Amino acid sequence: MNTVTDTPAVLHPRCPAPGSAELRALIDEIAAGSEARDRGEADTRDVIERIRAARLGLFRLPASQGGAGATLPQLYELVLDLAAADSNIPHILRNHFAFVEKALRASHLPQYARWLDRIRNGELFGLGASEIGTQNVGDGDGDGNTLLVPRGDAFSLTGVKYYSTGNLYFDHIMVNAKTPEGHFVAARVGVHAPGVDVRDDWDGIGQRLTASGTTVYTDVAVQPHDVLPLEEDVKIPHQATFAQLWLTTIIAGIVRRIADDATQQLGARVRNYYHASAARPADDPLLQEIIGELHSAAYVAESAVLRAGTTLGAAFESSHAGQPDEALYVEAALQAAKSKVAVDGIALKAATRLFDAGGASAARQSARLDRHWRNIRTIASHNPGAYKARAIGEHAVNGTALPRAAFF
Template sequence: MTTSLITSDAQALAVAEDLARHLQGGSALRDRERRLPHAELELFTRSGLWAISVPKAYGGAQVSNVTLAKVIARIAQADSSLGQIPQNHFYALEVLRVNGSAAQQQRLYAEVLGGRRFGNALAELGTRTAHDRTTRLTRDGDGYRIDGRKFYATGALYAQRIPTSVIDDDGVQQLAFVPADSPGVQVIDDWSGFGQRTTGSGSVLFENVRVEAQDIVPFQSAFERPTPVGPLAQILHAAIDTGIARAAVEDALAFVRQHSRPWIDSGVDQASADPLTLHAFGRLNIRLHAAEALLERAGEALDRAQRDANADSVAAASIAVAEARAISTEISLAAGSTLFELAGSRATLAEHNLDRHWRNARVHTLHDPVRWKYHAIGNYYLNRENPPLRGTI
């Protein structure tokens, strides 16, 4: 099966809409039974959407970040796990754009245009902080060897390459684009989170894994100068949560229209006429629309930072994205919970699996603490302090 080539923002949005309608049908069942979406991912990849951020100079569409965020949000609305699986794929492509050599860009972008998926092996368990790394990269002749263990490796289970954060002999962090079929690589399906159940966010074990020098891209330096790498990662998280929120609101609307009964004191014959229900749906939709608007605004700021990366433009993008992350966190959790308050007890029946929206939001929004985003946003506006460059804001 060949991979389609998307050439414009409009085409990317249209393809995402068609694909999302197809993916939505089985999303509740895949979540309930934890059916890993191998076939669905193939459709997703062959649609050309995994290559939409490849620069035009290398044959890609180089869509705006507004479009990229809308695509991820739309897929996440259909199936939030499928919306999250490519998050680190696009993150790795941005690291490649910012820090890769021309030869590395030419080769790896061509792989993506040909339908290859990148996963990730970044985070580790048992370190002092979430950003500490112990996985080692050691010189071996004209190449290197990798030893270590990773967790939260979203997408690695489905990937042809696994971009892996490693510490070299000088203590500097690099990103190794490791072929998934390399001897000594073991991808372990041990993700047991109660949400985002089919993301494959489990472990990757590296035992004396050979990696070629051409597959090592500088990583740490992307956070030692102003680059859009951090806000690019974060806007994708905001898009996933916004998609989850949209799905929860749409399902709540449909359930109340079709199944719910009005409360006896409302004095109306239909739940859709209950004045307190109308008030609650009004609040939900306002907040959802605000999240979608802030997501688009964040994409515009990130586009500006990519065109001209400097301390001011990257800080402005980081703050805009942090604002989108904050509100998308809140509305995704609120929508997933309020759904049951408005729909009633019948909505809790297992056959509907409507709790997946809250479970998915609760798990995904734990990626990094939103409380620190409010701190960074307040510090930026009040004290004119730029947020840290490390990429978590």
């Protein structure tokens, strides 16, 4: 169930299969360098190049196209594993995998057919969507200041996008824009094309390596075959659920890493307080209780997101079969929303309890354990939980439909 439909294509070397030793080795390699990258001693570009070389961007494509043929739940399991290794990495990759999902649903359109060829070649896609100055964030009107205008036999793109997560590391950017006639379009541009300026100016307290800064487009040439009128694009109910659940899954992965780090910290402690329950910290039942709480928190967080991922996978399968199941999409959006509200709180508490297990030495800057709280807080702030909880409550009490645009 939930496996992407196989279609004939040119054979490519396959990306690592779900559960394979090759995939585990890649994730372990990413984890080994996470603290060095957080300290600025290693370059995140090297990780993305390693991922590109492994062709991990094809994870959801069929085996005949060089992919792993992974199910959607298996993709979210990959997000969990990558987030536990280094939460920046799956965050960087979110827009690429969201684009892959859309391309798989819309492969019958000539634009997506060409763009899928680029994905099969191992190339990575980013996104240019958000603009500052929009009053109603996420309602779809944020593309108005980025214009695509005719220029001879082609087009010219000009505008500024913010929160350009991952574009610094990618090959292509799908930019949301508007024509002079007021039609909304998506335009593909090369990251290194003349006029494209991807700025590494993200100054968030967490997810510091995601390059979630500004991208400026100045008279960028765009060919007609790289423009898609959005009214012709393939739509699904609750189109934002995939990306929202992705973020919550990253947080769940961080909680797993917190539990593992706390276990390591406690096991390495030698000294304990004179009035503690045991001389050796690892034998102290109060500290053992904290470790048990953290591993339980990780289990609950992972279970929540994987259940939502399974439901969303079934919904996506209905679209691949040509009959999108509205009820499945609504249920997936509701499960993803509930997961976000619960997991955010679980994760922030876990990031604090970690220091109770590790003792005062856990607060050393060299340990980099504060990055877990900073990263969780930054990701959770992408979509305020209070608004999501209110929508869930109104749905439960009055049967009010969930919002259908961004964030749901």
